[in-house]
Amino acid sequence: MKSDRVLSTAEERRAKVVASAVAAFARGGLHAVTVADVAKHAGISPAYVLKLFTSKTQLFAAALDECYRRIGEAMERGAAQAEEETPEALLHTMGGAYAELIGERDLLMLQVHAQSAMAEPLIADAVRRGAAGITDYVAARSKASGRQVQEFMAFGQLCHLLTTIDAFGIDEPWAKLLTEGFRHSDPIEPPGGAPD
Amino acid sequence: MKSDRVLSTAEERRAKVVASAVAAFARGGLHAVTVADVAKHAGISPAYVLKLFTSKTQLFAAALDECYRRIGEAMERGAAQAEEETPEALLHTMGGAYAELIGERDLLMLQVHAQSAMAEPLIADAVRRGAAGITDYVAARSKASGRQVQEFMAFGQLCHLLTTIDAFGIDEPWAKLLTEGFRHSDPIEPPGGAPD
């Protein structure tokens, strides 16, 4: 099965580099992570990474697209698991699928760092596309009310904050209060869910 | 009234530099904004900025503390405006005060950038202190249920996202849906409010 080629095709490399970019940029964001970091993770030279993507910013944007693609997939999987087709049940399983997906923090942190890099038009566009895609899909698939979708997204954002500050590991009243009902290891989440 | 001194006291300078740091770092975050940018905004030399704060990271952390201080003030003002002492009324006016405060986007963007710079322990600590302070204050002052406080914070986070992607200026269904009820110019906000 496995080819004994030494070189990959450019397409294979691109895919591998994008995956590496997701992991690497999740660690520190656009400006704190270097092209060399991504290259190292992918096991190729920085020069070739730049040949594949022309600029660091484009690479980040590609990573972000991949991030939203995976989230979309997770949502579809989640929706498929719902036992009934009510908005509430669909939002619940979708939220659970999202929570599970971002238990591995990379996709979450990448979104956080993306919000901080909105000064780059390429990245701003990717974030907007991502938010639009998730919102549209959730709304269409669940047929929930606008208010419910809003709440779904809002709790997703709260989940991002709580994860970045590691509130789940803080034993103080405020942290307990905010994390109540999330505990994103078990896919139970508050009335609404936990996306974007 | 105004002294004709040429030099300021170090304390005055620190305050001015912190204010400049809030404004400057809001534009691009820890890594995208230079000490020289902050210095220019404050009208002094980069060298002296670093003498006052020893490192760029400490300066950012100081800006963040100032940010949370101003938010705390706004919350108190908001609470004072409530017409009755019910949790709902208090959350509503507090959310309105917060929304009004961050209409000028600096304080909001600074928080977003801070979340992206959590790799720096000094900044991580400041963010946690900020979140703790707001949560504790809101919970204590409003006497709202845990769930209500959670929702208050969640919608605050959603407001951050919507502002960074400029959803309020996008004329598409998903953007309309998510911004419904916010429109942070008029201080009307959805059941809950809009903080952290």
Add this chain to the structure above:
DNA sequence: CAGAAGAATGAGTGTACAGTCACTCACATG
């Protein structure tokens, strides 16, 4: 097997920036 097409790199280039330091100037005090 010649040679074209593409994969991949090493070695550079230029620049931007955090942090340092020796120094100058302003101000208060006796």
Add this chain to the structure above:
DNA sequence: CATGTGAGTGACTGTACACTCATTCTTCTG
């Protein structure tokens, strides 16, 4: 007015990093 303290800076240093390019190595095709 001598002197000490603290405000403020210019010039520098070292480094890190995005991006370029000439070149080498691999694979495919006829």
